[in-house]
Amino acid sequence: MKIVHSWLNELAALGDDVELIAANMTDLGLAVDDILHVGNTVDGVITARVVRTERHPDAAKVHRVYVDAGDGRERHVWCGAFNMQAGDIVPLATPGTAMPDGRVIEPKPILGLQSDGMLCSARELGLGEEQDGILELDVDVPPGTPFLKALPIGDVRLVVDVGANRPDLLSHLGLAREIAAITKKPMALPALAHALAPVPRASAGGHAGRAGSIEVRVADEGLVRRFMGVVIRGVTVGPSPEWIVRRLASVGSRSINNIVDASNYVLHELGQPTHAFDLAKLGGARVNVRRATPDERITTLDGVERTLRDTMVVIADAERPQAIAGIMGGRDSEVTDATTDIFLEVANFEPKRIRSARRELGLTTDASYRFERGVDVDLASRALERVTQIILMLAGGSTDGPPVDLAHDPPQRRTIALRPSRVARLLGEAVATPEIVSHLESVGFVVSPSGENLNVVAPTWRGDVTSEVDLIEEVARLRGYDSFSIELRPARPGNVGDDANWITSKRVREFLVGAGLLEVRPMPFVIGGENFVRLTNPLSENEAFLRKEILDSLARRAEYNLSRMNGDIRIFEIGSVFAPSTEETPDEELRAAVLVMGRRTPPHFSDPKSPEFDAWVTYDHWDAKAIAEELAAVSYPGAGIELASGEGENLWTILVGGEVCGVVRRLVLDAPVWAAPAFGIELRLAALDARPVAPPGENAHRPFERPAISVTRYQPLPTTPASEFDLALLVPDTVLGADVEAVMRRVSGKLLENVRLFDRYVGQGVEAGHRSLAWRLTFRHAERTLRDREIDARRSDILRALADELNVRQRTT
Secondary structure (H helix, E strand, O other), rough: OEEEEEEEHHEEOOOOOHHHHHHHHOOOOOEEEEEEEEOOOOOOOOEEEEEEEEEEOEEEEEEEEEEOOOOOOOOEEEEEEOOOOOOEEEEEOOOOEOOOOOOOOOOEEEEEEEEEEEEOOOOOOOOOOOOOOOOOOOOOOOOEEEEHHHHOOOEEEEEEOOOOHHHHOOOOOOOOOHHHHHHHHOOOOOOOOOOOOOOOOOOOOOOEEOOOOEEEEOOOOOOOOEEEEEEOOOOOOOOOOOHHHHHHHHHOOOOOOHHHHHHHHHHHHHHOOOEEEHHOOOOHHHHEEEEEOOOOOEEOOOOOOOOOOOOOOOEEEEOOEEOOOOOOOEEHHHHOOOOOOEEEEEEEEEHHHHHHHHHHOOOOOOHHHOOOOOOOOOOHHHHHHHHHHHHHHOOOOOEEOOEEEEEOOOOOEEEEHHHHHHOOOOOOOOOOOOHHHHHHHOOOOEEEEEOOOEEEEOOOOOHHHOOOOHHHHHHHHHHHHHHHHOOOOOOOOOOOOHHHHHHHHHHHHHHHOOOOOEEEOOOOOOOOOOOOOOOOOOOOOOHHEEOOOOOHHHHHHHHHHHHOOOOOOOEEEEEEEEOOOOOOOOOEEEEEEEEEOOOOOOOOOOOOOOHHHHHHHHHOOHHHHHHHHHHHHHOOOOOOEEEEEEEEEEEEEEOOOEEEEEEEEEEEOOOOOOOOOOEEEEEEEEEOOOOOOOOOOOOOOOOOOOOOOOOOOOOOOOOOOOOOEEEEEEOOOOOHHHHHHHHHHHHHHEHHHHHHHEEEHHHHHHOEEEEEEEEEEEEEOOOOOHHHHHHHHHHHHHHHHHHHHOOOOEEOO
């Protein structure tokens, strides 16, 4: 949504600080994507008066334009536009001018004659999309006047990201109302420059009525939520005045003529689309709102002939469709310079119908963007009066009788009970009742007391507010989220444990990240084929299926990296795979997958550079096996993990408690010759419904048991110093190091905080059949410092137990 600072200020006096206005929008929950200065990048452009034009016999697409630039000499400029005549004031970019698109104007010879600058269109000046001709200025200034002085067009455009649930903010009026509410500024729709007679009151009817000499009919119930129209006769179609041209250009819309510009102006001001038809081109003096007939055709304003379906709604005359309702008008009834009478339509259409038609036609417009999100039904009458007044002001003429107002069934405005006690409970702070009333009334809510509580009626433009919690959110938003305390208050902990899949995923993620791998989150869409689940509405036909293996996605990511000369890849994903099912939805399963290739660690300048080094620094199948073993152990703590030899492309099969739960394989990639081998691991974590999916590399379904929920216990950070000592032990080759560590932990008791093996030695000084293993033991008491005699006693107990149980002795040399 493009919003212009000066336009906002006309509706509410918000001041000149654009950054503050953007901050206010952010406080209201709107994202300001960009702040652009419009029309401030045309230094070096001056005004020039056209003296004469001259054709060149050897140039059909350009001609010479002689201009007076106020410096006492006649300049000639080559120009490809032919819309100028003698006496016109036009913008001239002098040599050396830096244009908004980055070009620098330099003297350029054409057909042997040098061009002394460039005449500019609106687009070249960054003022809009108009590119059909040179911008003609309706100003009374001497030639040579700086362009920004002759035409003060400098403004600021804010690009605002408006959520789909807030269509009321798709206009300057809607945003001004919100900002004025939190800044306590008055807001009002500015009066038009010339006082005009009010538009007659609309004649309300059911599904048929008259607007002047035009019969208007809505064919069926449900085609339109409201349809208004008025006939205006005696208009003079022509260029719009400079103020409206500049205003439309500031939001990126080009000027067409005064009738169309009035419609577009109200669209951006109020958020209500409108459309004008050339009355003389409507057959049978009739306007019908009806369903399109199958394969009915219409040529829209963009010149494209479109085939319609019977699910679409059209605005037709007695013979043929003249507009696709809510999307775009037709060329056959387009307003042109010859138009003298118009039928102005202001309507409100069902969002679902507009969204469906827009998708089928592949046609998005400013009107469809608003209608498919939901325009306020009550806005139609206000917009009709506003656009009619602007047309009468710009093009003259008069209304032919009162407007017609059909199919208008005002929505029921529901009363919502709001409890201040509930506001305090949800927001964590009590908000005084007068303050609640003030916030809600500032944005159009009607509030009345009901005992200790409040009755609230939402304005018609706030269809997203339907319950008490919505009102509480409004109070928080308008009060300002920053106004609430950041203090953590006492709260009752929930009694619902974390989902087992989430806990397992968190544990697996922490392990893989700790192992130096990078997480990726690609979309689960693949090329697919037979026995894949096809998407009903794919983003792309190239990837129209759901994947059956995560390694398929990781392989594509690896190929993407290889195509950009990156061969060191360590990535993983925790995500879902899908298999066809006899049910409405496919079988879904949670898995973890890893892909590694190239060097194990990022290269460093201190690494030795030798072939032998490269041989052991890159990943091989043994590395993949080691990662798979640890991954399975982390995913299924306490379960029996085994890797069996695989078949075919599978190097190993991962068995958990005797069940096949994953594979390790060497991957075949579309890779350059210099790429190292790629290895993939895929492990199932949990079936996400009652129907299990076959494990990776398997075709048959197998029963699957969810991992048990584990609970992480809180432990305070230590505040006392630790006591450490090292033990170097002579361990028989027949004794496992894990058994030695188990004895040390059992004998040490609760004071043992950590035990770590840090050295292994075999050689001189170590008797045959033994090896030297060294451990570092760390002891700590939670409340006091340990005494030396306590540490010595535990060392003696450990050595005695090791000697008695495992024949392990302390190494003395």
